[in-house]
Amino acid sequence: MISAHWYSSRLQVTSGEYPEMIYDFYGFPEELSQVQYPAPGSPELAEQVRSLLQPENVELNPMRGFDHGAWAVLKFLYPDADIPVVQLSLNRLQPAEWHFNLVKKLSTLREQGVLIIGSGNIVHNLRAISWEHIDQIGAGYDWAYAFRDQINHAMTTQNDDELVHYEQFGENAALSVPTPDHYLPLLYVMALREHDEKVEFFNDNLIAGSLSMTSLLVG
Template sequence: MAATMPALFVGHGNPLNALYTNSYTRGWEKIGRSLRRPSAILSISAHWYIPRCAVMANAAPRTIHDFGGFPQELYDVHYPAPGSPGLAERVKELLAPVSAELDESWGLDHGTWSVLKHLFPDASIPVVQLSIDERQPAPFHYALGKRLLPLRDEGVLLLGSGNLVHNLHSYAWGEGGGKPYEWAARFEERVRELLVAGDDPQLVSYEELGRDAMLSVPTPDHYLPLLYVLGARKEKDRITFPVEGVDGGSVSMLAVRMG
């Protein structure tokens, strides 16, 4: 029987973290060393945010460089992990009656590979991505996370990749990046408190948490991966925060481990 895997949300931040050695990437490396080797990885990335529910079914997914204006060295990075059509079929089965389309047009976007490059640098573990259906409200995504819970007992690592706070309009560019904005720090702290308290309804209804939430989550794409991981939480899971920090004042790099 496969070992039960934790569920993990990672703040991925700047794509250049794929190349950097810093406190965030060292934290990801440490998480990878602490985990039992998963049988496969199901990633829910902020960067596959489309008007449908789709599961990547490629046997050999390509590395997608879904950004512009970065050094050539970043475009030269490839993460040649295999896919898993079998896991894709299993995800489709678990999500029913929600219709999940098997998709071979996508690959691994930077929300996935920039993190996995540090978590599992040998790129030998099969990886599948699940899209985020942009048409659906937050409770829908939380409910899908609940349906994915059995995968954890099948040895699959559930990885949500986004950022708890993600406001690029307020980002402080330049070396050092500035201190966290007060609203960003307050929102992150509030979410941490709710996670520890097990208050899922307020985390799902994050838009009701006031102005700090509106500034921290101006668009839902980077927050929603957290709800998939939250939905897959087990009652006795211990919540830890293995990576902390705020980049540029307005991008939370917080990682949340459940189990």
């Protein structure tokens, strides 16, 4: 699992046997802070990730829990919380191309049946949120729709250069990705895509003007 909400100054991976829940948000209904998702960790897989990513220095973190970017997704995919989960942090000091190339070292995990999930938003601008449209599906600014469509096209045509160098889309990109944390998880998924694998979108809506809920499967 690669979540936008573990954005750190170094590369880390969860290595605890039973990571705790992290409720890293505020201003939301209290019910969200009561959600439980007691998925086990996997120290063995964490060590394998650390080994595969060498010579990058990867810190095993036995104390780190699962943030809401992880459990909010996994709770619907595996509601019984019976699948071991390991979360990899995003190194905020590195450029997009570094992230894209880094995760390619984990390609053998897919061959072993490990599901790799990226959790974030292609369009994520909290300062521009239209609160009166927070619950309106399809409510998006023109620039948000434009950037979503540009990135979707880059994915369907497998244009890795446009995905990595998304800033080439100018103002659309600057407004949609004011900080890279929510965009980068997409690169971890796209970098592991084989040449003949298709992208299947199963949710492609915008809400609140400046948030995209685009969700997709590869393979």
